[in-house]
Amino acid sequence: MNFCSVCGHPVERKIPPFDHLPRYVCPNCGTIHYENPRLVAGTLPLLGNQILLCRRAIAPRIGYWTLPAGFMECNESTLEAAMRETWEEAGARVRIDALHALLDIPHIHQVHLFYRATLLDQDWAPGAETLEIRLFPLSCLPWDELAFPTVRRALEYLLRGEATSLTPQGAVRYPTLPLVETLLPRSARP
Amino acid sequence: MNFCSVCGHPVERKIPPFDHLPRYVCPNCGTIHYENPRLVAGTLPLLGNQILLCRRAIAPRIGYWTLPAGFMECNESTLEAAMRETWEEAGARVRIDALHALLDIPHIHQVHLFYRATLLDQDWAPGAETLEIRLFPLSCLPWDELAFPTVRRALEYLLRGEATSLTPQGAVRYPTLPLVETLLPRSARP
Numbered sequence: 001m002n003f004c005s006v007c008g009h010p011v012e013r014k015i016p017p018f019d020h021l022p023r024y025v026c027p028n029c030g031t032i033h034y035e036n037p038r039l040v041a042g043t044l045p046l047l048g049n050q051i052l053l054c055r056r057a058i059a060p061r062i063g064y065w066t067l068p069a070g071f072m073e074c075n076e077s078t079l080e081a082a083m084r085e086t087w088e089e090a091g092a093r094v095r096i097d098a099l100h101a102l103l104d105i106p107h108i109h110q111v112h113l114f115y116r117a118t119l120l121d122q123d124w125a126p127g128a129e130t131l132e133i134r135l136f137p138l139s140c141l142p143w144d145e146l147a148f149p150t151v152r153r154a155l156e157y158l159l160r161g162e163a164t165s166l167t168p169q170g171a172v173r174y175p176t177l178p179l180v181e182t183l184l185p186r187s188a189r190p
Numbered sequence: 191m192n193f194c195s196v197c198g199h200p201v202e203r204k205i206p207p208f209d210h211l212p213r214y215v216c217p218n219c220g221t222i223h224y225e226n227p228r229l230v231a232g233t234l235p236l237l238g239n240q241i242l243l244c245r246r247a248i249a250p251r252i253g254y255w256t257l258p259a260g261f262m263e264c265n266e267s268t269l270e271a272a273m274r275e276t277w278e279e280a281g282a283r284v285r286i287d288a289l290h291a292l293l294d295i296p297h298i299h300q301v302h303l304f305y306r307a308t309l310l311d312q313d314w315a316p317g318a319e320t321l322e323i324r325l326f327p328l329s330c331l332p333w334d335e336l337a338f339p340t341v342r343r344a345l346e347y348l349l350r351g352e353a354t355s356l357t358p359q360g361a362v363r364y365p366t367l368p369l370v371e372t373l374l375p376r377s378a379r380p
Contacts, residue, residue, distance in 0.1 A: 003198035005191045005214075005223070010198075018318060021263060024195075033195070037262050038226045039301060072227050073211065077294035077372040078301060099370050102289060102303075104267035111229060111268060113292075128208060178368065180289050182267040 041081035042069020043117040064147035091125035101179040231271035232259020233307040245322040254337035281315035291369040
């Protein structure tokens with residue numbers, strides 16, 4: 001940030017009165033330009049014991065598999081954002097079932113929210129950001145070709161539920177509580 | 191937004207290629223200025239059957255009672271943000287116990303996250319944004335003087351757990367699942 005978006009004057013970096021962090025402040029109009037983390041919302045689109053994944057057509061991580069997810073827009077809820085991204089990236093309509101994971105990634109200023117969802121039909125089609133869509137059996141996920149650490153954690157947590165609690169009919173029982181976790185940068189991991 | 195924060199040129203409002211929403215775009219340097227919802231993080235600081243509330247010293251809603259909460263900063267997790275706000279507004283140190291509520295407020299472009307927490311000592315003191323701090327018995331909350339709808343919902347949900355499930359010893363048992371809800375503008379409420 002070099003210029004004030006309100007008046008066009010060059011900004012300064014300083015700690016405003018009554019604050020404790022440096023901000024971009026405009027010495028001309030007085031506007032304080034706060035910067036905040038961004039929310040990414042997505043779904044785990046399930047159909048029985050299978051899950052829909054998207055192979056990315058865009059950077060970063062072109063060609064790798066991901067859950068449908070993207071930056072939340074203004075004027076929508078996290079549920080609406082998750083359903084919209086599922087529609088845009090996979091052409092898939094879903095019913096949201098439960099909050100599945102809240103994953104903090106402080107070093108890139110993002111919070112990722114994933115909802116567990118049920119696919120309402122099988123009429124999906126890749127969106128502009130997707131090369132290919134595939135339904136993977138939960139027992140056969142492409143672990144070596146996942147796009148992002150948060151996608152991996154969300155899927156691992158889904159399977160933890162499966163591993164520990166099959167219903168008497170053999171159906172999958174998913175975790176009741178959402179996963180709440182902070183992901184560290186690669187350099188800081190044990 | 192009137193000017194590009196990167197190069198200082200006046201911005202235009204238009205739908206970028208491959209996008210579907212109007213954005214502020216710089217015709218000079220090409221930067222697209224996305225706007226996203228902001229995250230507010232806070233706690234429900236509990237001590238047995240009592241909860242700590244803060245009476246606000248600043249606008250909006252001066253003089254009304256609130257949970258310690260505020261805008262999340264970059265480079266921190268939602269848990270860290272919730273604990274920091276509890277420290278800044280109430281001088282209180284807490285242990286985070288569980289995600290309590292995820293409340294969407296699309297019309298003001300905010301998502302509020304509340305964690306249930308346990309007060310670690312009783313050395314609290316009002317911060318600069320707080321007039322007064324009080325421990326309220328859960329049976330005697332200031333319902334008519336609460337600052338914000340999300341604070342009300344978070345407290346109502348806390349008590350729902352209490353009402354339905356006292357332990358044999360009479361201790362409070364809080365809800366297991368987080369509340370996930372979208373709050374509508376006053377004009378749209380039934």
